[in-house]
Amino acid sequence: MNSKDIAKIAGVSRSTVSRVINNYPNVPPETKEKVLKVIKEYNYVPHASARMLRGKRSETIGIVIVDLKRDIHKIYDNVYFGPFTTAVIDFANQLGYKVLVITVYKVKDYKKVREVFYNKTIDGAIFIGIKNDDPDIKDLIEAGFKIAVVDQEIRDDEEDPFNKSIIVNMDNVNGAYEATKYLIGLGHTEIAHITGDMEKLSGFARLEGYKKALKEAGIPFKSRLVVKGDFVEESGYKAAYKLFKKAKPTAIFASNDQMAIGAMQALEEMGYKVPEDVSIIGFDDITISRYLKPALTTMSASLLQMAELAVVNLIKSIEEELGITAKFVVPVKLVERESCKRLNISKEKEDTEYAISMRR
Amino acid sequence: MNSKDIAKIAGVSRSTVSRVINNYPNVPPETKEKVLKVIKEYNYVPHASARMLRGKRSETIGIVIVDLKRDIHKIYDNVYFGPFTTAVIDFANQLGYKVLVITVYKVKDYKKVREVFYNKTIDGAIFIGIKNDDPDIKDLIEAGFKIAVVDQEIRDDEEDPFNKSIIVNMDNVNGAYEATKYLIGLGHTEIAHITGDMEKLSGFARLEGYKKALKEAGIPFKSRLVVKGDFVEESGYKAAYKLFKKAKPTAIFASNDQMAIGAMQALEEMGYKVPEDVSIIGFDDITISRYLKPALTTMSASLLQMAELAVVNLIKSIEEELGITAKFVVPVKLVERESCKRLNISKEKEDTEYAISMRR
DNA sequence: CTGAAAGCGCTTACAG
DNA sequence: CTGAAAGCGCTTACAG
Structure with missing residues (x-):
């Protein structure tokens, strides 16, 4: 089942099918309905890769959990990353984004991260568990990728790469x-x-x-x-x-x-x-x-608040395609x-x- | 930067670049080295969508966390899903697979799951937190998708759809x-x-x-x-x-x-x-x-063992393209x-x- | 061993 | 309002 099949069955062209899928305004209601009916009947979902190849976003963000100097599986029962990650997933899903989770246990695992950025699997990423001023993350920011970091020094130097990312810290x-x-x-x-x-x-x-x-x-x-x-x-x-x-x-x-x-x-x-x-x-x-x-x-x-700030601002930055450079300090209470x-x-x-x- | 650019710089055709990337044997070492050098120099990573469109797998599995009859964010501090999910991510990463996490809080959230299956974003998925005999999951199995389920009755009926999935239970x-x-x-x-x-x-x-x-x-x-x-x-x-x-x-x-x-x-x-x-x-x-x-x-x-069984067998089933129907009962100790x-x-x-x- | 060409499934100017 | 066609970036028979 592809858009050609759907087009044939509905008696229209692939262009029209595409217009319906993307909810373009210039399709008369009857045509739209006709196409939608066929789509529904055949359980058709457009091939994500084909759309992305045509320049659509993947609508996927990464959450990169960094836990260096520890053995594998140690975040397994981590009581901090787990809740934060879940919160990120929930907020992202609410905004229609999927979440790819990537673990980094060794510096060379950053290769996985670079790959999903460069091969366009993700539109942006949130990094947690990172050390301050991590050069691997700095490189990614300088390459122009959309990035939010948690627990990172807010520097005065305007030229600092991290100033081009979204930063969310506790106070x-x-x-x-x-x-x-x-x-x-x-x-x-x-x-x-x-x-x-x-x-x-x-x-x-x-x-x-x-x-x-x-x-x-x-x-x-x-x-x-x-x-x-x-x-x-x-x-x-x-x-x-x-x-x-x-x-x-x-x-x-x-x-x-x-x-x-x-x-x-x-x-x-x-x-x-x-x-x-x-x-x-x-x-x-x-x-x-x-x-x-x-x-x-x-x-x-509030981990929830931190996750929300990171997700919402990252997605805003992705969709507006301008470098948002927000910085947040979440209050802490006894x-x-x-x-x-x-x-x-x-x-x-x-x-x-x-x-x-x-x-x- | 795409394969055409790399080809031009390396002085070969796109075909050869592709052969190098996919590690085909019919490329002489010198040519291979030459191409690899350019790839490295320009930080080139092939566009994932283009490869998938040509039939390559996404090398991504989903982990679907089902938590019906509860409000949103409740798995936030769940002490069971979190560790299991992390374990799944780690085992999958070890085998070169990425992991997309999907939460299902309402029956209609299964739509998200169907979408990533039908649009080829994931090659297979592991379901946790599910009720016994869930019709939404049953439909997906019958549609031929590769699925592993945790906590699902092992039925005698050979015809039962769940018998076509991988099942991992505690004893x-x-x-x-x-x-x-x-x-x-x-x-x-x-x-x-x-x-x-x-x-x-x-x-x-x-x-x-x-x-x-x-x-x-x-x-x-x-x-x-x-x-x-x-x-x-x-x-x-x-x-x-x-x-x-x-x-x-x-x-x-x-x-x-x-x-x-x-x-x-x-x-x-x-x-x-x-x-x-x-x-x-x-x-x-x-x-x-x-x-x-x-x-x-x-x-x-052992949640670790359960996660490993689910991941390893799911990926085996994906890569061998035959319906693996393994069933596992993990021992429980006092x-x-x-x-x-x-x-x-x-x-x-x-x-x-x-x-x-x-x-x- | 290597390149030219077709085609994966979409989207989108373009023309009408 | 709608269709034919080009093209996104790859891979892979095919031919040589």
Whole structure:
């Protein structure tokens, strides 16, 4: 079944069939109806490749999930990429776009991405999990492809390639600042920080927010209270052990929830109770966090909103064929749960003060 | 940049360029090298649509995530579809295939699926979250498209359309049987069951396994101990309340972990302790389950293995162009954690017996 | 070993 | 309002 067959059966030319399919105005209602009837009857759908070859868009966007320095299948149970990807698919579908998912576990996997761009399989793509200033992505942007990136520094330099892409970030600095300030507000001064992957904006920006809050409160920054992680659970676990070998913080700000969970595990093994002995706050508000005992206090941004901004603006940029260069910073808010408490000055005051930090 | 340009620059014909790209044997090494150099230099990638129009496969499979009777965005934080989808993408990519993700929230969304099949965007598809005997999928199979389905009854009827597809299931009956038997082995006889969606194989097959275990142990089946759920957390929550209004089971077998989690929440609200007052076992072993307090005992099957079976056999069926009709039943095993304990005959014996049920 | 030519299934100026 | 024809960028018999 192709347009020629349909034309023959409907008693018109292929041109007319095409006009009907593309909903052109210059087709009289009766002709249109006649053709539509045949199309329906034969379950005819125009060959996508033929249309694209004639210059139609593929109406497909890619979502590129980058997870370097990890083995294959590790995003398998990733609690962050999954929800974001689903949200992207849903918003894109709503706008009539299909979504191709591409995973990048090694730098050379970027070849897959270049291919689908150059061979016109996709009209544009959203990148997540990327490090800051990634040269492979930079090249693609410079080649003129439509791209949205999540978690990328917004630079002042007008000439920077990333300025030609759509950027969607969480308000990392402010979120980290608020998280740290919250702990300070509970009376803590010995506040540790488990950092994220420092090659990513969310890694170094959250450290910056932590420092900013300390500085503002007049608490001296101590490098022994900062230990490096890389955003996965295990790194949080190891970081907590390393931390308590050289220091005795009363509170920890972990750069994401997964590391907070790993740290809580280590804390439990070392015999510290959360939040009685150590308060801990995370970042991201992943699904698991509310099921933990104690439920994890954390900083939350709307992944849904981020996905929507990326999708809507990417598609706008594709369809208007002009380089949209929007930049978005999504707000982050505190989700108080059970993993932080007021530092107890004296044992007697504990109960009442605990009650205060318990309200959700 | 197209093959004509490359041909001109390399000083050969388009035919030869094509032969090099497709790695045909009848090209002398020098010619091949010359052409390859130009291709590399100009970053040339053949237009995917043009190749497909000439009959090449799209080398893209679809993964269709069906989630009917729910609002949009609900699979957003689905703990089951996400990991499975990622696993499918990874296995497909390994075999050189791209993956298009399609969500179906309403029956009419199947239109999207038909479209990508008929317009040749995908070579085949894997369906998950489907109800048993879905007519929309049946039509697609009968139209001759290559399809793999997860969670679909394996029928004896040779003529049944689904017999022309690839089927991958968990061993639902046996898993449910083992779960129930495990509770019986702990001394329970008042064992409730929160069912899954009864339109799905995993829903009714797990009920069947539950019944089978009771029967074998000579425990009479009581309909007041069975309450309907539909595989989501909230339904487990409601089911638990309904259950305890009319009965006092000492153990619950929930048809999946999400409902078990909902039930645990309700149990806590009603003042029952898990596992001291009520034992509970789930099914699926989702990521959250091991973080719960008490950690959830559950039945686990390898999603990775299921995804691999579906992908590998679908692609085999696409490439060999013959209707592969493989059927797979993936084994399910018990994961003992903390949510079940031996029914205490007398309070005194409790401690020692609890220790037994505690080993993981 | 290599090139000229046909054709995959569409869309779209062009002519009427 | 409608059709004949060109052409998108490839691949592949065919001929040499």
